Structures are given as C-alpha cells and as structure tokens.
Amino acid sequence: MSSDPNATSKNARRTPQQQRGAQRMQTMLAAAAEVIAENGYDAATMTAIAARSASSIGALYQYFPNKDAIVRALRVLYGEEMESRWDGLIVVAEGLSVQELSDRIIDLMVDFSTQHPAYFAVLNASLNYRRDADARLRLRERFGRAFQQKQPALNDEQALRLANVALQVVKSLNPLLSQADAAERMQLVAEFKLVLSGYLNSRLA
Structure with a gap:
C-alpha cells in the first residue's frame, strides 16, 4: 500500500x-x-x-x-444498443408465437431507426470498418437457439441457417426505409412482416 x-x-x-x-x-x-x-x-x-x-x-x-472517428464511435454505440435490444427479444421469444416473433423482429429494427434518425447515414458511411464477426455469429447462434425452441427438430446447422436468413431479411429492409417517406415506410414494414412470417412459419411449423 x-x-x-x-x-x-x-x-x-x-x-x-x-x-x-x-x-x-x-x-x-x-x-x-x-x-x-x-x-x-x-x-x-x-x-x-x-x-x-x-x-x-x-x-x-x-x-x-476526425469525422470518421465520430462515426465509428456512433457505430459502436448503436451496435451495443441494438445487441441489447436483440438480447431482450430473444429472452422472451419462447413465449411468443411465430407470427408475434416475426413482427417483433421487424418492429425492433423499425423502432430503433426511428429513435436514431442518424442510424442509416451512420450505417452507410463509407468507412474502413467492420463489426466484429464473432459478435455477429453470437447473435445468430442465439436466434438459432430461439428458433429451436419453436421447432426442436432443427439441428444447430439448420437453426443457424434460419437465423442468417431471417436477419438478412431484416437487414435488407434498412436501405428501403432510409429512402421512404412515412406512408411508404408503413407499407414496407407490412410487406416485410409478411415475408418474414411466411418464411419462419414454413420452417418452424
């Protein structure tokens, strides 16, 4: 001392x-x-x-x-908050129907982008930056386990594939939302909910 x-x-x-x-x-x-x-x-x-x-x-x-350093810091903040929200959804996934889970997955992304208006601009900024691959894999593995709760016949490889496809569907909504007005955003959200729920229902039924 x-x-x-x-x-x-x-x-x-x-x-x-x-x-x-x-x-x-x-x-x-x-x-x-x-x-x-x-x-x-x-x-x-x-x-x-x-x-x-x-x-x-x-x-x-x-x-x-520089400005790039600011955007990298914002990406870290947004990534951490997004991961926390995904974790919260995964925790309650077992008690949700497939339709409810599909809707909540889409709603989570839409709510986040609404609450963080800079999200799309930050996400699309041309930077030499990649999110940690291990973090992405952990998220998909957790979603995979949530899907296995719905359909125990899924093996780990199948469940991870479902998680990859489901999250890619959500990700593909981002650039469309970033360019749409409020009315069009509502229509896009409804369409993507149909896509995701149809896919998950077909695999988890």
Missing part, C-alpha cells in the same frame, strides 16, 4: 474528471448524430458538430481526430 498521504485524494480527483470527460464525449456524439441526421454524413462538418455540442473545435478534436 502506498504511504503517500496524497495518493487517495489524487485518485479520488480522477473519477469526477473521467466522468465529466465521458459525459462530454456523449454530448459530442449526440450532437454529431443530430447534425448527420439533418445533413447526411458527407455534408456534416466538425465545425457544425462542435457548435451543436457547445464545444470549441479544439475540444472536439481532443476527443475525435
């Missing part, structure tokens, strides 16, 4: 500073999401993001060296 009487107070002072730094970073990311949602990724500027977050441009660059 350190004999320095000031060691404890020094360590104690770091925590509020770290918390303030984390809060400042979150404020900047929230501001960046607003600017990107309004103007698109290409038109968004570091100057506009700094102004929206009530920060100096120098302070923004202390946290993020």
Whole structure:
C-alpha cells in the first residue's frame, strides 16, 4: 500500500474528471448524430458538430481526430444498443408465437431507426470498418437457439441457417426505409412482416 498521504485524494480527483470527460464525449456524439441526421454524413462538418455540442473545435478534436472517428464511435454505440435490444427479444421469444416473433423482429429494427434518425447515414458511411464477426455469429447462434425452441427438430446447422436468413431479411429492409417517406415506410414494414412470417412459419411449423 502506498504511504503517500496524497495518493487517495489524487485518485479520488480522477473519477469526477473521467466522468465529466465521458459525459462530454456523449454530448459530442449526440450532437454529431443530430447534425448527420439533418445533413447526411458527407455534408456534416466538425465545425457544425462542435457548435451543436457547445464545444470549441479544439475540444472536439481532443476527443475525435476526425469525422470518421465520430462515426465509428456512433457505430459502436448503436451496435451495443441494438445487441441489447436483440438480447431482450430473444429472452422472451419462447413465449411468443411465430407470427408475434416475426413482427417483433421487424418492429425492433423499425423502432430503433426511428429513435436514431442518424442510424442509416451512420450505417452507410463509407468507412474502413467492420463489426466484429464473432459478435455477429453470437447473435445468430442465439436466434438459432430461439428458433429451436419453436421447432426442436432443427439441428444447430439448420437453426443457424434460419437465423442468417431471417436477419438478412431484416437487414435488407434498412436501405428501403432510409429512402421512404412515412406512408411508404408503413407499407414496407407490412410487406416485410409478411415475408418474414411466411418464411419462419414454413420452417418452424
């Protein structure tokens, strides 16, 4: 144990500073999401993001060296939140009918994109970035196990294939939603629910 009487107070002072730094970073990311949602990724500027977050441009660059770094951080945040939502759905999947599960899968994606208007722009930004392949596989394996609860005859390979197809259907909805107005979005959601429920009913019945 350190004999320095000031060691404890020094360590104690770091925590509020770290918390303030984390809060400042979150404020900047929230501001960046607003600017990107309004103007698109290409038109968004570091100057506009700094102004929206009530920060100096120098302070923004202390946290993020460029716009790509901001978008990567937003992708991480969105990925973590999305994974948490998927986990919550998988937990209750056993108590849902196939139709209910299909609808909830589509609704989850639509609700997320509605609550995060920058999501599509962030997702489609041209960056040298890939989400962790292991994380994607874990999600699909968990969905596969949820499908096996509905149809115990499925082996692991079949269940994983179903999960891959189902999530690819959901993923393919994203670019259509990003370009549609509110009325068209409702129609697209209804069509994709038909597609997904038809597929899962045919495999899990």
